[in-house]
Amino acid sequence: MDFIIEAVIKAVKDLYQTDIDANAVNLQETRKEFDGQVTVVTFPFTKVSRKGPEQTGTEIGEYLKANVQEIASFNVIKGFLNISIADSYWLAQLNNTILTDDFAVAKPNGKKVMVEYSSPNTNKPLHLGHIRNNLLGFSLSEILAAAGYDVVKANLVNDRGIHICKSMLAWQQFGNGETPQSSGLKGDHLAGKYYVWFDKAYKQQITELIEEGQTEEEAKKNAPLIKQAQEMLQKWEAGDDEVISLWKTMNGWVYEGFAETYKALGVSFDKYYYESDTYLLGKDIVEEGLQKGVFFKKEDGSVWIDLTEDGLDQKLVLRADGTSVYITQDLGTAQLKFNDYHMDESIYVVGNEQDYHFKVLFLILDKLGKSWAKGLYHLSYGMVDLPSGKMKSREGTVVDADDLMADMYDTAKEQTDAAGKVEGLSEEEKNTLYHTIGMGALKYFLLKVDPKKRLLFDPNESVDFQGHTGPFIQYTHARIKSVLAKAGYAGVISTTVNELDGVERDLIVNLTKFPGTIAEAAKSHSPALIANYIYEVAKNYNKFYHEKSISQAETEELKKFRMQLSAATANVIKRGMKLLGIAVPERM
Template sequence: MNFIITETLNAIKHLYQEDVAESVINIQETRKEFEGQITLVVFPIVRFSKKSPEETANAIGEYLLANVAEITAFNVVKGFLNLSIADSYWLNLFNNELLKDDFLTVKPNGKKVMVEYSSPNTNKPLHLGHVRNNLLGYSVAELLKADGFEVFKVNLVNDRGIHICKSMLAWEKWGDGETPESSGLKGDHLVGKYYVIFDKEYKKEIDTLKLDGQTEEEAKKNAPLMKEAQQMLLKWEAGDEGVIALWRKMNGWVYEGFEISYKNLGVDFDKYYYESNTYLLGKDTVDEGLAKGVFFKKEDGSVWIDLTADGLDQKLVLRADGTSVYITQDLGTAQMKYDDFHMDQSIYVVGNEQDYHFKVLFLILEKLGKSWAKGLYHLSYGMVDLPSGKMKSREGTVVDADDLVAEMVETAKQKTETLGKINDFSEAEKAELYTNIGLGALKYFLLKVEPKKRLLFDPSESIDFQGNTGPFIQYTHARIKSLLSKAQYQAAKSMEQGALTATELDMIMLLSKYPAELSNAAKSYSPAFLANYLYELAKLFNKFYHEVPPIVKEENANVKQHRLNICSLTADVLKAGTKILGINVPERM
């Protein structure tokens, strides 16, 4: 629509003898209740015209109608000039721009971005909250890749600390040599089982100590199990060979389990970082901060930063005994990741309970003068609830990621079989279809909501072949592919120059928005923008499909080719967009 901006500037120059900046011209899509496709907001122009908004709009409208062939009519609603654009313009745009081979691709922009997501603990399996994290991180990475960035996906695994020792100690005490092979459990499930056992036995000890007169806090500190776990952590950090061997064995089980879960979810990583390798990092950064006067040392030898002038508080960055705190490690890891990849941006996909932590981390790095600190971004997201309420992993009531995926696939199977449209599918084709529909439903439901919003996930609501769901978009794609197959479609430009139906025009306009919608979603780090655009496109296509006469039977070759081109491009956009969301669209359903 650049020509409208150019011609409006010409109109202002001609009518009011004023040269104005392009930024003054505000054009937008016309609201559905008014005639036209493009609306010029006139209010910013009245200071040049010295006339009322209505008079200004009418004068500019008359000029454009007389001087611009593509404009066929206009109407004025208060300070808004609604312009009708000739069908020939939209047909030319469709044939010569939208049907080009590179319409769906963006050229590399030369910038690098890192997306860190997943970040699991190796004492339990992935759960529903991790599922949102993984799907959000993966789709944001794919969005940025589609928008021209070179993208690095990384996973910082929390594989050390007292919580890991809890699982290890419980397995030592009550495991009786149990392994994933002997138990038939995935490795992460097996280790998670012993994390739950530790918690139950720990609570029993706390209750016993409370009966002996200790307070809740005293009992928690004095429980023998917790003391043993703390002792194990000290041994581990001191390099005890037995503890390290046990840790390597159990962590190995967990990693094997995680890889299966990641494969089931369809997410991947370019590099793994492990906290067992990074927890000592950051001490050099603390020395650097002391030398620069960014940090200060208290009398007890502990090192702090005072952020009260920035509306925050004083933050400990190194304990008096010289050991790290969590933010020390994060400072060092941030530097290491930059040294490894030299990225322009680094996005941390972490739940909103860590908002304050990242505010402090980024501010410290800026005060340390890190040139790359301005490119750091915390993609904060809300928790996921089920209709039954929030989940608690330590009590063993967590919704396991693997179980959730299996449930989604089974539900997809039941709903698909009820429709009875896949009788000619082989068993392998059926299995693939159920997986695609089940995962498509899960991914779309979690991604269509703005990341910052808390989410209530209802599995049964997500698998619906109507409404704003993944299966509806998948079904629309399959319907189009079936139509194109029946019509024996061959890609070619249409020379159709007749009038477009209202829905055909709407389709061309909506399809033309794909690059802008993709870019907007990438800039906002929000797959929700793309997801909801794809739904609107699928919904509009179904309206188009029902309103035009049967395309396969259309006798006018130009009209038939043009409408099949719309169908084909719609399928291509749906496939490209859903792929970014990590969703596969079947050819048949």
């Protein structure tokens, strides 16, 4: 609303002989209980008007109505000037902006951003927590691209370490040569099966050692399985041919399994990094930090950084034996990513249990003088629970991503059939619809909540066609397409409607907010803003649909206008849902 800001600046100049800048004009959306679409806060102008806020608001309102043709009327409530903008302005917005091909298409801003998400371990399949991670990362990438950024979607795969060796060792000892082909299991599920087996066998050994007189701590260290896993890790790091061969084989199974899950989930990546390639990185940065005096060495040879003055603690960055810790690797990988892409911003999509780690990582890079450290951002998200409780992967009670997606398909099928929304569809069309609705329900439910908040995912609630859900929005889109088909809509047409009803105006006003919502979602790294905006658009449209007939409109011009408005709404819903990674059906 730049024209209102400019008009208020001119009003203050002419009325009170005072120059103000744009920052002094505070515009807000008018509260629903008052008439108007835009509210000007008048309190800041009372100093120059030397009058009360209501009189000041009235004077500015009268000036604007007399001098700005787009302003139809105003009202003042205490210190708030509520402005009603003329229908001609909103109609022009619909015809000249909202209905154009480049509506809400941001021009490239010249900035590059990397979004790193997923980051799976190759010892188990993806689970519900990974689903939220992947959906947040992919959706944020889509939003940033829509806001004009050049986006790189990256995945750092955790493919080495003691946890990977546990799956490998268990397969060696208990697998009898089992493969994905022989078992019928996806490769990631097969690896996860043996990770669980290792844990069960390891616990049994601990129990036996405790019964023999060892303490629990001693038993955990002395159990044969953990010693064998540690030995296997040492062999891997030494490049032992047999261990490396097994590692490559099992990881290959897992990658094939991940690829299936990613495809079903509808996410993708531009660049893969692997911990097996990056775990030794960072030692040069440690040496650099020592030379700069950022790090210090203790008597045992270990290297640390003292962050106590920053409200944190001392942090180990290199062990006394010269081996890396997680922060060492992350320092090196951060440098590698910047060397590869020279991005302006690097976003890490990682759960909030790693908040402290990323505070330390970013602070160290800043203290090392890395110019790009200011562009590092941790998109910290809360965990996802199911009504049955928290997930525990080592105990084999993890909520598997593939199983959950299959359950969502079944839930969508059951509720869609019950609602009678599949009449006239072929079996193939029905299956596609069930998948579209099931995935839409899952994705929308996880993305509509602010990323920082923990959430409870209820599959049945997520597929409610009447609730704050993805299927409600999908059904609204299908409804619009059906209405347009019945009305014979064939594309953009000119209309000469001059006046708007309240529900029509409200819908247009809401559609104009799409570009600003994209920009704000990109700025705040929150797909929830898009999700909730599209829900409001869908609600607006359903109110319009129930109150105003399209095919039975009073005049042909009014029918054309309402078709245009419906088509514009369908386009915004489709594009907004696409930013969430959600497809919308043409019919249901």
